[in-house]
Amino acid sequence: MRLHRNLVFAVIDGLHEIFNEGDYADKVVQKLLKRDKRWGSRDRSFIAETVYEIVRWKRLYAEIAEVKEPFSREKLWRLFAVWATLRGIILPDWKQIAPTPTRRIKGKFDELSKIRKFRESIPDWMDDLGEKELKKQWDKEISALNQQAPVVLRANTLKSTRDKVRGLLEDENIDTEFVKGYPDALQLTERANVFSTEAFKNGLFEVQDGSSQLVAEFLDVQPGQRVVDTCAGAGGKTLHLAALMQNKGQIIAMDIYGNKLKELKRRARRAGAHNIEPRVIESTKDIKKLYGKADRVLIDAPCSGLGVLRRNPDAKWKLQPEFLDTIRKTQAEILESYAKMVKPGGKLVYATCSILPSENQNQVKDFLTSEIGKNFTFTKDKKILSHESGFDGFYMAKLERKL
Numbered sequence: 001m002r003l004h005r006n007l008v009f010a011v012i013d014g015l016h017e018i019f020n021e022g023d024y025a026d027k028v029v030q031k032l033l034k035r036d037k038r039w040g041s042r043d044r045s046f047i048a049e050t051v052y053e054i055v056r057w058k059r060l061y062a063e064i065a066e067v068k069e070p071f072s073r074e075k076l077w078r079l080f081a082v083w084a085t086l087r088g089i090i091l092p093d094w095k096q097i098a099p100t101p102t103r104r105i106k107g108k109f110d111e112l113s114k115i116r117k118f119r120e121s122i123p124d125w126m127d128d129l130g131e132k133e134l135k136k137q138w139d140k141e142i143s144a145l146n147q148q149a150p151v152v153l154r155a156n157t158l159k160s161t162r163d164k165v166r167g168l169l170e171d172e173n174i175d176t177e178f179v180k181g182y183p184d185a186l187q188l189t190e191r192a193n194v195f196s197t198e199a200f201k202n203g204l205f206e207v208q209d210g211s212s213q214l215v216a217e218f219l220d221v222q223p224g225q226r227v228v229d230t231c232a233g234a235g236g237k238t239l240h241l242a243a244l245m246q247n248k249g250q251i252i253a254m255d256i257y258g259n260k261l262k263e264l265k266r267r268a269r270r271a272g273a274h275n276i277e278p279r280v281i282e283s284t285k286d287i288k289k290l291y292g293k294a295d296r297v298l299i300d301a302p303c304s305g306l307g308v309l310r311r312n313p314d315a316k317w318k319l320q321p322e323f324l325d326t327i328r329k330t331q332a333e334i335l336e337s338y339a340k341m342v343k344p345g346g347k348l349v350y351a352t353c354s355i356l357p358s359e360n361q362n363q364v365k366d367f368l369t370s371e372i373g374k375n376f377t378f379t380k381d382k383k384i385l386s387h388e389s390g391f392d393g394f395y396m397a398k399l400e401r402k403l
Contacts, residue, residue: 001089007046010035012076014051018314019071025055025314041193054083056146056313060121064108081105120146125321130306133356137385141355144387149310151188152179152391153205154213157243158272160204162186168199182210184243203270208236210391211307211384212353215300216240218382218396219349223248225295230254230338232278235264237300242273251276252290290341296349297342301331303352303359307386307393328359335367339376342401348376351396355385360395368399375402
């Protein structure tokens with residue numbers, strides 16, 4: 001592979017913004033890709049993939065390169081040199097690249113690969129916590145969470161079918177395959193820009209991970225019901241609920257962030273989902289108004305996001321152990337408060353994109369012994385680990401309110 005100076009400079013600039021200025025990797029990459037209109041799809045994918053790779057393996061590469069944060073530009077070039085060397089790329093004779101001890105890099109890589117926290121490039125606290133909560137499964141799980149996530153689509157059944165979407169994408173030279181056990185899913189056989197396709201612009205599909213596609217189905221919604229999606233965000237699961245309800249009934253999509261609900265409105269228009277009513281949560285009054293009124297309630301709770309590290313590798317470095325203590329309290333409060341919206345005989349699903357029992361099974365267990373929780377019976381739950389499913393790590397539990 002021949003390295004192009006302007007592309008590598010873009011990578012270094014991006015890493016500087018992520019590591020030294022605390023910007024989010026996805027936003028930085030989006031901005032970088034607009035820098036030069038002459039870049040083709042291969043150039044753009046080099047930038048995106050290289051930035052994400054170096055972010056993902058930051059701890060390992062920094063250890064090999066013998067550099068510590070904050071990373072000066074000189075140190076970022078050393079990280080890049082490690083990345084390139086480990087990929088067998090011959091480094092050009094540029095003044096930014098110091099002579100690179102290829103053999104020492106490879107030797108150090110082999111040595112560090114014997115120690116999990118370096119091999120999987122994670123902070124000590126995360127390694128300790130993963131082992132404590134997941135025991136023997138942690139080894140396989142963290143390894144799976146360091147793989148690049150596949151691109152999975154969900155055919156929008158309000159407008160099309162999975163077969164039709166597959167055919168239309170094929171016409172645009174994008175190959176997909178069906179995924180067993182996921183009725184509306186199509187997985188790309190190789191990465192491509194699906195957002196520029198006519199099928200996407202016409203709202204025939206959404207990009208949505210396989211695990212995430214199981215949540216709306218788990219809620220067991222029926223056309224004509226009143227459903228509340230309490231932490232709707234930009235609405236991936238809300239749109240799936242609308243499709244499962246065939247646009248009949250009412251979905252109240254709630255969130256504390258108005259800008260996310262604006263994005264949901266835009267997506268709902270494109271998807272032809274007409275039964276969604278976005279509502280910003282401005283105070284507890286907005287929740288109380290709905291007490292005892294919903295047939296179904298989805299709580300897609302805020303969480304550590306450890307199940308989605310494959311698509312957000314910078315979360316490994318931004319996440320702090322103190323945040324976990326705070327988020328667990330928030331989860332318990334949300335469950336306690338939002339559960340009151342379920343009417344007798346109605347159902348509730350509590351879901352997270354975390355793999356930690358302390359955010360999942362333990363939260364549900366504690367809730368069921370609380371004052372409001374005693375009105376509910378546990379129906380079933382589903383734990384999804386990345387190394388078993390090939391998709392994101394997820395958890396969902398279904399509870400039913402007693403009559």
